[in-house]
Amino acid sequence: MPVSLTLAVIFALTAIGFLSGLRRAWSIGQGSRRDLHSLPVYHGWWVALCTLLPAVILILMAVIIKYPLIDALVWADLPDSYTEGRNRAVTLSRIDAVAAGIETRQAVTAEEQAAADRMLGLHNLFDWIMGLAAIGLSLLLGVYANARIHKDFRARNSSERIFLGLLVACSVVAILTTIGIVFSLATEALLFFSVVTPQDFFFGLDWSPQNAIREDQNVAEGAFGFVPLFTGSLIIAGIAMLVAAPVGLLSAIYMVEFAHPNIRATAKPVIEILAGVPTVVYGFFAAVTVAPIIKTFGESMGLTVSSESALAAGMVMGIMIIPFVSSLSDDVISSVPYRLRDAALSLGATEGETILKVVLPAALPGLLSAMVLAISRALGETMIVVMAAGLAANLTANPLESVTTITVQITTVLTGDQPFDSPTTLSAFALGLALFLVTLVLNIIGLRVMEVYQERYD
Amino acid sequence: MTSKHHAQEDVFTSDRFQRSVKRRRGAERRLKVFGGTAIAVATGLLLILFVSISAQGYTAFTQTQLSVPIDLRAEELRVAAPELDAALRNVNFRKLVREGLESRLGAAEDRRGRREMMALLTPSAGYFIQQQVRANPDWIGTVRDVWLPASDDIDIIKKGFAPRDVPEEQRLITDRQLAWVERMEAGGFMEGRFNSMFFFGNDSREPEIAGIFGAAVGSILMLMVTLVVSLPLGVAAAVYLEEFAPKNWWTEFIDVNIRNLAAVPSIVFGLLALAVFIRLFGIPRSTPLAGGLALSLLTLPTIIIAARAAIAAVPPSLREGALELGASKLQTVTQVVLPSAMPGILTGTIISMAEALGETAPLLMIGMVAFMVDTPAGILDPAAPLPVQIYTWSTSPERAFAEKTAAAIMVLLVLLVFMNSLAIYLRNRFQHKW
Numbered sequence: 001m002p003v004s005l006t007l008a009v010i011f012a013l014t015a016i017g018f019l020s021g022l023r024r025a026w027s028i029g030q031g032s033r034r035d036l037h038s039l040p041v042y043h044g045w046w047v048a049l050c051t052l053l054p055a056v057i058l059i060l061m062a063v064i065i066k067y068p069l070i071d072a073l074v075w076a077d078l079p080d081s082y083t084e085g086r087n088r089a090v091t092l093s094r095i096d097a098v099a100a101g102i103e104t105r106q107a108v109t110a111e112e113q114a115a116a117d118r119m120l121g122l123h124n125l126f127d128w129i130m131g132l133a134a135i136g137l138s139l140l141l142g143v144y145a146n147a148r149i150h151k152d153f154r155a156r157n158s159s160e161r162i163f164l165g166l167l168v169a170c171s172v173v174a175i176l177t178t179i180g181i182v183f184s185l186a187t188e189a190l191l192f193f194s195v196v197t198p199q200d201f202f203f204g205l206d207w208s209p210q211n212a213i214r215e216d217q218n219v220a221e222g223a224f225g226f227v228p229l230f231t232g233s234l235i236i237a238g239i240a241m242l243v244a245a246p247v248g249l250l251s252a253i254y255m256v257e258f259a260h261p262n263i264r265a266t267a268k269p270v271i272e273i274l275a276g277v278p279t280v281v282y283g284f285f286a287a288v289t290v291a292p293i294i295k296t297f298g299e300s301m302g303l304t305v306s307s308e309s310a311l312a313a314g315m316v317m318g319i320m321i322i323p324f325v326s327s328l329s330d331d332v333i334s335s336v337p338y339r340l341r342d343a344a345l346s347l348g349a350t351e352g353e354t355i356l357k358v359v360l361p362a363a364l365p366g367l368l369s370a371m372v373l374a375i376s377r378a379l380g381e382t383m384i385v386v387m388a389a390g391l392a393a394n395l396t397a398n399p400l401e402s403v404t405t406i407t408v409q410i411t412t413v414l415t416g417d418q419p420f421d422s423p424t425t426l427s428a429f430a431l432g433l434a435l436f437l438v439t440l441v442l443n444i445i446g447l448r449v450m451e452v453y454q455e456r457y458d
Numbered sequence: 459m460t461s462k463h464h465a466q467e468d469v470f471t472s473d474r475f476q477r478s479v480k481r482r483r484g485a486e487r488r489l490k491v492f493g494g495t496a497i498a499v500a501t502g503l504l505l506i507l508f509v510s511i512s513a514q515g516y517t518a519f520t521q522t523q524l525s526v527p528i529d530l531r532a533e534e535l536r537v538a539a540p541e542l543d544a545a546l547r548n549v550n551f552r553k554l555v556r557e558g559l560e561s562r563l564g565a566a567e568d569r570r571g572r573r574e575m576m577a578l579l580t581p582s583a584g585y586f587i588q589q590q591v592r593a594n595p596d597w598i599g600t601v602r603d604v605w606l607p608a609s610d611d612i613d614i615i616k617k618g619f620a621p622r623d624v625p626e627e628q629r630l631i632t633d634r635q636l637a638w639v640e641r642m643e644a645g646g647f648m649e650g651r652f653n654s655m656f657f658f659g660n661d662s663r664e665p666e667i668a669g670i671f672g673a674a675v676g677s678i679l680m681l682m683v684t685l686v687v688s689l690p691l692g693v694a695a696a697v698y699l700e701e702f703a704p705k706n707w708w709t710e711f712i713d714v715n716i717r718n719l720a721a722v723p724s725i726v727f728g729l730l731a732l733a734v735f736i737r738l739f740g741i742p743r744s745t746p747l748a749g750g751l752a753l754s755l756l757t758l759p760t761i762i763i764a765a766r767a768a769i770a771a772v773p774p775s776l777r778e779g780a781l782e783l784g785a786s787k788l789q790t791v792t793q794v795v796l797p798s799a800m801p802g803i804l805t806g807t808i809i810s811m812a813e814a815l816g817e818t819a820p821l822l823m824i825g826m827v828a829f830m831v832d833t834p835a836g837i838l839d840p841a842a843p844l845p846v847q848i849y850t851w852s853t854s855p856e857r858a859f860a861e862k863t864a865a866a867i868m869v870l871l872v873l874l875v876f877m878n879s880l881a882i883y884l885r886n887r888f889q890h891k892w
Contacts, residue, residue, distance in 0.1 A: 067740045160788045164702060170694035171703070174716045174762070177755055181726060184733035247496045254493025267497050269882075274504050276874055278816025280845045281511070281867050284852050288860065289510045319503050326500070352486025373721065380723020382819035387852060407725050407819070414732070414823050432729040436722065443721040447714075 001131030006059065009131075010138050014052040017142040021047030024149050038156035043149050045159040050145035053162070055138035062130040070122045074115055082111045095119055185436060188429035195423045196224045201430060203227065207393035207404075209413065209424045224427050226434060228393040232403035236314040236385060237378035239399055243318025245371060248325025255326070256333045257355050275323035283387030286316035291388055298400060306402040308390040314399065317384050325374050332366030332450075333359060337457050369449035376442035380435060382407040406435050508871075515864030521653035521666065522608040522616040524579060524642055526558040527601055528587055535591075535598045546592060551584035552576075555606070562647060563638050574635050578642075580607045580666045605651060610665045610858035612639060616650065619857070656865060660831050661847060665858035668851070670866050672833040676746055676826075676841030677815060683750025683837055684757060684814050689807055691754070692761030693796075696803075699762075700769040701791050720759035727756045728823030736824055743825035744840040752820045757810040764806020768799040801888035808881040812874050818845040844870050 025043035029036045036043075071092050075083070083091070098108050099116035108116075149155065193201070204225020251271065255264055291312035298305035305311075336359050344354040360367070390402030391412060413428040469475055537545045559575050566572045580586075583606045590604065591597055607613075611630045614620045616639070620630045629636070642648035659669025695716075703709040731752035735741045741748045772795050780790040796803075821827075826846050834841035842850065844866065851863040 063739055067738065156786065160786060163788055164698075167694045167698035167702060170691045171698045171712055173691055173695065173758065174712055174719060177719055177730070177758070178715050180734055181722070181730045184730055185726075188733060247499055250493045250496035251500055254490070254497055258490050258493055259497075267501070270501050270504060271497075273875075273878075274500065276812060276816075276878055277507070278818065278845055278870065278874070280816065280818045280848050280852075281507075281871065284848065284863060284867060285507055285510065287852065288514070288864075319507075322500050322503075350482050350486045352489045353482060355489065356485075376721060377723075380725065382723070382725045383849070386819075386822075387849070407723070410725055410729070411819065411822050414729075415825075415827055429729060429733070432726055436726050439721070439723055439726075440718065443718055447717055447721070 001128050003059065003063070003127065003131070006127075006131035006134055007056075009135050010052065010055050010059075013135070013138050013142060014048045017051035017146070018044040018048035020142075020146055021045070021149060021155075024146060025155070028149065028151055035151055037152050037154050042155040042159050043153070046155045046162075047142060047145045047149070049159055049162045051138050051142035053166075054141055055134040058134050058137055059130065062126075062134075066123075066126055066130075070119060070126060073122055074119050077118060078115055079111060082109075181436060185429050185433040188426050189433045192423060192426035192430040195426070200224065201226050205395055207409070209409075209427055222424065224423070224430075225393075226431070228395040229404060229406045229409055229431070230434075231395060231397075232310070232389070232393065233379050233405040233407070235310050235397065235399060235403055236317060236389060236405060237375055239311060239314025240317035240321055240378045241371065241375060243315055244321035244325045244374060247318075248322045248374075249329050249367065251322075252326045252329035252333055253355060253360075255330055257351065257359070271323045271326055274319070275327070277320075279320065279381060279383040280387070282316050282320050283383040283385075286312050286384055286388035290316055303400060305400045306390065308388065308402040309400050310389065310403045311399040313385050313388040316388065317378055317381055320381070320384065321374050321378055324377060325370060328370035328373065328450075329363075329367055332363050332370060332453070335366070335454060335457055336362045363453075365449050366453040369446040369453065372442050372449070373446035376439045376446065379442075380407065380439050382411060386411050406431050410435075511864050511867050511871075514861055515866075515868045517617050517619075518656055518861040518865035519653055520650035521655065522613040522648065523605040523651045524559075524608050524612075525603050525605050525647040526555060526579070526583075527561055528554050528558050528604050529601050530554075530591065530598050531601065539595065542592070542595060546588050549588075551587040555579065555583045555587060558604075562645070563641060566634075571634065574632055575638065577609055578612055578635060578638060580609050580664055582664065582667060583607070607655065607666045608648070610856065613666055614858060615639065616643075616648070619861075656862070660833055661829060661842065661850075662831065663829075665854075665856050665862055668859070668862055670844065670847060670869060672830055673842055673844045673847035673866075674869075676830070676834050677843040677845075679746035679834060679837050679841065680750045680753065680843055681811055681815060683747055684753040685807070685811060687751060688754035688757045688761055688810075692758050692807075693765050693803060695758075695762050696765035696769055697791055697796070700766050701795065702787070716759050716762050720763060724756055724817055725819045725823065727752055728820030730755065731820060732823045742838060742840075744828045744842075745838050746834060746841050746843075747837040748824050749821050749826050749841070749843065750837065752824055753814040753817060756817065756820065757814050760810040760813065761803075761807055764810070765799070765803045768802025768806065769795060771802065772798045801884055805881045805885045808877055808884070812877040812881075815877070816845055816870065816874060818849055821846050822849070 022040050022044035025036060025038075025040035029040070033039060074095065075088060075092060078091075095112055095115045096119070098112050099119045201224050204223060205227050206223040206225045207228050209222040209224060251267075255267065259267065291307055291309065294309060294312050294315075295305045295307050298309075340358055340362055341354050344358040345351070349357065385405045385408050389408055390404050391408065392402060393404050393409075394401055396403065410428045410431050413424055413431075416424075532549060534545055534548055556572065556576055559578065560566070563575065566575050576583075586606060587604060608616065611620075612635075615622060615629075615631055615636075622629065622636060626633050631639070639648065655667050656669045658671050659667055660672035662668040699709060699712065703712075731748065735748050735751050736743055741751070776794050776798060777790050780794040781787070785793065821843060826842055827850060828840050828842055829850070830840055830842045832839075848863055848866045848870065851859045851866065
């Protein structure tokens with residue numbers, strides 16, 4: 001029984017449960033609400049929730065254990081002659097492909113076909129057991145909940161307690177996501193570090209992940225040095241900040257301190273439009289428009305410019321970050337209290353002096369944290385660099401050369417045709433973990449400083 | 459007394475004072491000019507971005523087509539409707555197209571000439587005729603002038619992106635083809651017509667017939683999954699945090715988590731989706747279901763933050779009124795607070811959906827870069843959403859895909875502007891002023 005059908009049946013049962021709870025409450029109250037503890041609709045909710053929730057939780061748990069369980073069963077069942085010397089994950093993903101009917105370069109052996117058939121059979125069996133169990137549970141609890149309804153049953157309190165539990169569960173999803181990120185990145189990264197030592201990764205100066213396209217190819221292992229990728233990311237983020245910081249900050253100052261309300265009312269949405277443009281659009285702009293202009297211009301001055309120069313990607317990324325910097329700075333500058341400005345003005349300072357010598361120093365921590373958040377965003381930006389920066393890892397500080405970044409390498413590695421557990425694929429998760437940790441530290445610093453700063457003037 | 463008064467007057471009128479005031483005013487003016495320039499630069503950059511993309515993209519909305527007479531008087535086509543499909547399969551429509559071209563341009567003298575002549579049209583010209591005849595069975599038995607898409611090279615020459623008046627070896631097309639093109643143009647049999655295939659066709663290896671329909675459907679399916687998952691979750695979380703949660707380290711921790719997640723790079727969410735949804739849960743790769751789930755993780759923090767702000771803006775007096783009338787806490791929330799906060803929540807949701815519509819990087823992680831010629835029919839069909847389509851076209855070496863990429867970007871931007879304006883409209887129209 002497919003999961004979708006199971007879910008459909010359970011939803012139908014839930015609807016029936018709601019109606020039957022409602023009906024039962026009305027009939028117990030003999031057509032009136034006066035003798036009931038709770039409104040009839042709460043009796044309906046009570047039955048519906050009992051019918052729905054445990055069954056859905058059961059399905060979710062079953063889905064989580066399904067693949068590991070079936071993989072273990074299939075693997076245990078393969079003859080030793082076949083499994084010897086083979087990698088478990090690669091073999092299982094191959095059997096998975098055979099079961100799905102995907103054509104592969106290698107011919108399918110009899111063992112693989114048998115294992116694939118077994119895998120399909122187990123999937124089918126598992127879905128049926130799970131489906132019937134979930135529907136059975138749903139029915140059972142629905143009938144039980146229905147039977148519990150009587151005149152003094154506190155249906156509202158019970159169903160509200162369940163609802164509150166649901167709300168708590170939803171708010172925990174944010175924590176689960178964080179745990180999921182850390183856990184999934186860390187497990188794969190640990191696999192990677194069992195092949196490549198952390199020293200080689202974090203201090204290696206060379207990045208050239210060559211890998212066998214097929215299992216039977218024997219290619220020398222690549223070099224996985226993180227340093228050139230990180231410096232590449234930093235160079236591009238640095239160029240981006242050189243564009244975004246002055247433009248964003250100055251426009252925020254103008255907007256808060258000088259602009260006529262009418263100008264503010266039109267200029268602010270325009271800058272917000274810049275924020276709404278998807279990064280793939282900026283990437284296209286960088287690769288097709290900006291990079292050739294920079295190349296022609298640089299070459300006319302006698303410089304060698306790569307057609308995938310860090311400068312083009314960095315400048316366009318700067319344009320992307322302008323609205324981010326400007327709206328954060330705008331908030332920060334506006335939250336400097338007016339009494340500071342009034343004091344400066346009353347002492348005879350000009351408006352310009354007030355801004356430069358009073359408002360900006362007061363806003364400095366907030367502005368710095370805005371910059372930190374902007375750098376974190378630039379480091380994690382992907383599409384612009386994928387489309388406009390290079391693939392080769394050069395350890396250079398020259399913005400006219402082509403560099404590659406962490407995000408480019410993650411994308412390149414994962415969109416390639418690589419087996420799941422090759423060091424190359426796993427390196428993407430190690431890079432992802434490094435990126436996550438770096439941006440996490442920057443974000444925590446930025447958010448914390450911003451918070452302290454805003455509390456100061458509250 | 460008098461002398462002091464005089465001295466003060468002297469200070470204000472002294473040259474030194476005047477110079478200093480002038481300098482200070484000058485500094486202020488410079489700051490003002492810099493600020494104004496910064497805004498002008500930002501606006502100008504936006505303008506340059508839009509203009510450069512529109513300039514590259516607008517030509518893709520027309521398509522060079524050739525009018526070719528197609529002779530549909532063949533005996534084998536004169537069959538009853540049920541057998542039509544079988545009959546259509548047996549007819550060599552490519553040959554009919556070639557004969558039509560030859561009737562316009564005269565027979566080509568050799569095999570190479572015939573190949574060059576057929577290369578004026580898209581390679582799928584025969585298939586087109588077949589489709590047209592299937593849709594219009596009354597064409598059978600007549601000779602029809604049919605407009606067929608020209609090949610991408612002819613399209614480029616016709617639109618003037620590649621020069622005509624250069625030696626043959628530097629030109630995209632041969633001398634013979636150029637002569638034919640000029641004859642067709644002179645006879646009015648070749649013109650730029652509205653490119654409906656761009657809007658209603660799917661991806662293709664041949665740029666002249668590639669369209670964005672399948673990608674748009676993929677995007678819509680994916681956004682539906684995202685909305686269904688992230689809106690209820692986000693609103694429920696916001697309700698809990700604003701209305702029920704006690705102020706303690708646990709809710710503080712949840713709050714910090716949400717704000718950090720909002721700043722995590724989107725590519726990291728892609729890695730999470732790959733590891734958890736695809737490998738652990740076995741959700742099929744490249745499907746709108748997988749993509750939508752990945753994007754809901756991404757949009758969830760945005761929706762929670764927007765919904766919390768909207769809920770916090772509902773004045774306590776409304777809650778107290780409801781509680782006073784005997785409503786329970788939950789009844790107050792669902793029947794008083796949420797309806798008042800709804801405009802704010804919807805605005806935040808639409809803006810986050812617009813963000814999700816433009817998101818690309820996490821989708822690349824979960825294999826949504828596949829080449830799809832079919833329109834996805836459900837959330838379990840492989841799909842390549844619009845931004846990913848833009849990315850794959852932009853990496854295509856063929857010159858003709860450049861204008862398609864820019865045109866697809868224009869469509870995407872129009873959709874985003876529409877969604878954002880809708881959000882602004884809703885905010886202005888329905889937001890209560892307390």
